[in-house]
Amino acid sequence: MMRVLLAGGGHTHLIAGPLLSRRLGTAADITLMASSEKLLYSGMMPGWLAGHYDFEACAIDLRRLAQAHGLQWKMATLVDIDFAARQAIDSQGVRHDYDLLSLNVGSASPPGLRAAGSSVVTLPAKPFAEFVEAWRDWLERAPPRPRCFVVGGGAAGFELACALASLRASEGPMAGASVDLVTSDARLLAGQSRLSAWLAETTLHRKGVPIHYSSRYVGVAGNQLRLMRHPGVEFSLDADLVLIATGAHPPDWLRACANRQGIRQGADGGIAVDAGMRSFSDHRVFAVGDCASFLEQSVPRSGVHALRQGEPLSAAIAQCVARGPDATRIDPLARYTPQRRALALLNRCDGTAIAQWGPLAWAGRAAWRWKDRIDRGFMAGFDQR
Ligand SMILES: Cc1cc2nc3c(=O)[nH]c(=O)nc-3n(C[C@H](O)[C@H](O)[C@H](O)COP(=O)(O)OP(=O)(O)OC[C@H]3O[C@@H](n4cnc5c(N)ncnc54)[C@H](O)[C@@H]3O)c2cc1C
Structure with a gap:
């Protein structure tokens, strides 16, 4: 056979x-x-980070899925x-x-992110299974009012920055944290329309998340994040945590x-x-x-x-x-024939989302309800499978 x-x-x-x-x-x-036995569904990952979903609500049990469909399962x-x-x-x-x-x-994230002797914790967003463990571990030993950075100006980096920003108002270890976003591009969501980028940038501005444009991640040293703005021009910022979302x-x-x-x-x-x-x-x-x-x-x-x-x-x-x-x-x-355009719904982690479709984009509560319904519907399908 x-x-x-x-x-x-x-x-x-x-x-x-x-x-x-x-x-x-x-x-x-x-x-x-x-x-890993559980797969975190990417559409709900930032919502989980922001504490809006329990882990179980956005994790798919692969062993159960395999068994339900007569597939052999091996971890x-x-x-x-x-x-x-x-x-x-x-x-x-x-x-x-x-x-x-x-x-x-x-x-996975690019290699060589961690530096021996640095007190700055670097957490690559992918793979999710490792991120979940490392994030829980970080929360247990986070210093008061931690200085957090998200590296990556794409959709994932934007959503992660929104998730961290939403945690600042909580009573947990992230209370009072500062959150900055770093991108090597001259704007956010570089592959998307200008309107989406503008919506994302004004969102972070309103949330008090500074954006460091045209800044390339170099590494961490001591208690600092090192960035390069132009070839040869490096600068450093005090940091406790760096989340890396620089692409797949x-x-x-x-x-x-x-x-x-x-x-x-x-x-x-x-x-x-x-x-x-x-x-x-x-x-x-x-x-x-x-x-x-x-x-x-x-x-x-x-x-x-x-x-x-x-x-x-x-x-x-x-x-x-x-x-x-x-x-x-x-x-x-x-054969896989990709659709020319796909709807993207970006979670702003405050009960609103940005919806984007080609050059069109809009933001608000309706977009968030739409996203939430799609994501929960997707997960419900796995409960019954
Ligand atoms: C923060 C963030 C938010 C995102 N949000 C969205 C979104 O809203 N919408 C969207 O479309 N995309 C989103 N993405 C992108 C999306 O996560 C990925 O493109 C998507 O997960 C691709 O999945 P995949 O099927 O390739 O693998 P994954 O879903 O990542 O799964 C990999 C699987 O392989 C297993 N595995 C890994 N290594 C090994 C190994 N060595 N041996 C055996 N098994 C292994 C893992 O356990 C897992 O089961 C987001 C990404 C990030 C970082």
Whole structure:
């Protein structure tokens, strides 16, 4: 029987796993593997940080999902893949055989963020499982009125800054904290419309969150965050906590093993895939979500796109099971065609949100209610699955 290994319990496999099980029945042995049993749903993560949702309300139980759909479940952290032998290798040295492998292991932050001897705590936003642990740990030892920075001027950085700002009014360890945002760009939400950027900037201004534009994160030293404004011009700011949300970088271990074995990668280090989400170098390997680099079309790295890859991924894998793993002909249904525009709803963590659709953007309570309804509806779907 064909062995399909779904490596990583990311947003795409949440959708593809159950669909595949329905499509293939007992025709294949399907395993879902992840390094953590719970997946924090990205759309609700900033709301969780702000204390608006309990962790359980925005975490998907992958073991339960697998069991409910007749998938094998394995909790293991992959550290390597032997593509020639068709084995995925976990941190205990166990080799997991596969005939077809789908990689949905998400992203990590750039390496080298932490500096020995610095008292500044740096917390990469991804992977979420590690962030959750590190955040809880930080709250237990946070100094009074901590000086907090968020590095990253995209949607994630903006939402994290709003979440931290909302905690300042609480009675917990973040009471009285200062929050600043640092971005290497000349404005916020660089890929979005000017109107969205303006809404985001005025939001932070109103919340008393200073924005350091055109400032590149260099590192931390002693009790300071080091930034560079122009080549060679460095400056430092006193800091206790730095949250890093500078974009999705495919994990180092995956880049290293792909490099070593000549598996083609995109310029950003993701596994290079065609529109059928299949590796150009190894037809038995699929990659989706943040760890994939689509070479035939532009696909932003976001939860929305990762989720939408679920349906075509299940169709592509089912076709490979039916036609043999080396089949090269893939039907259009098994290709991912990204929508030109996707609705984005950014949580301002104060009962309002910014809605953006192409050049249009607006903000208010209605946008937040809309976002909350979509997110809770999504999670409710997993309760019943
Ligand atoms: C603060 C923040 C807010 C965001 N908000 C939004 C939003 O509102 N909307 C949106 O569309 N996008 C949002 N994003 C982006 C979104 O989080 C990602 O694009 C999305 O999570 C991509 O998911 P994925 O499917 O690639 O992997 P993930 O959902 O990150 O899942 C990775 C999975 O792989 C597993 N894994 C990781 N490493 C290993 C390993 N070595 N071995 C085995 N398993 C492993 C993990 O346990 C997990 O199950 C946000 C990002 C951030 C940082």
